[in-house]
Amino acid sequence: MRIVLYYYGKVRDRNAQAICEEYRKRCQRYARFDLQELKPRQETWDQAGAFKLLLSPDGEPCSTTQFARLLESAQLSARDFHLVIGPTEGHSPEWKQRADRLLSLSPMTFPHELARAMLCEQVYRALTLLAGHPYPR
Numbered sequence: 001m002r003i004v005l006y007y008y009g010k011v012r013d014r015n016a017q018a019i020c021e022e023y024r025k026r027c028q029r030y031a032r033f034d035l036q037e038l039k040p041r042q043e044t045w046d047q048a049g050a051f052k053l054l055l056s057p058d059g060e061p062c063s064t065t066q067f068a069r070l071l072e073s074a075q076l077s078a079r080d081f082h083l084v085i086g087p088t089e090g091h092s093p094e095w096k097q098r099a100d101r102l103l104s105l106s107p108m109t110f111p112h113e114l115a116r117a118m119l120c121e122q123v124y125r126a127l128t129l130l131a132g133h134p135y136p137r
Contacts, residue, residue, distance in 0.1 A: 001032070002032045002034070002080040003032065003033045003082075004033075004035075004036055005034070005035045005084075005119060005123070006036050006037075007035065007036075007116050008037070008087040009037070009112055009113075010037070016114060017113070019120065019121070020035060020120045023117075023121050027127055030127040030130075030131055033123060038084070038087075049079055050079055051073070051101075052100050053082065053083050053084070054086065054103070055084065055085045055119070056090065056103070057090070057109075059102030059103040061107075064129070065129070067103075067122055067126050
């Protein structure tokens with residue numbers, strides 16, 4: 001299984017990037033996890049068969065346990081798991097239609113770099129939860 005977190009914008013905050021990199025490295029014990037920048041007006045991001053989860057303010061809220069179940073479902077069906085943090089103006093209707101799920105990280109607004117770090121931690125937390133590791137406790 002390959003997990004890919006797509007995001008827009010250059011990384012400017014070294015501290016947030018260090019958090020992302022730390023959790024990305026930790027995730028490698030359980031699955032391949034990559035972070036990839038999207039370019040403005042990029043037409044597509046997905047590969048056929050991947051589970052596509054878009055982060056969006058109008059998405060549904062999701063607990064850590066629910067997030068882990070989504071990840072587990074993709075894992076059990078041998079699908080890659082793609083997460084996409086949207087651009088400032090939000091995802092286009094076409095992207096939303098192609099997504100398997102829309103997820104709201106929080107009703108609050110966060111800078112993209114902080115949202116990326118939070119999501120990296122949640123991916124690690126979900127993977128350790130599924131593996132029975134004590135980290136999530």
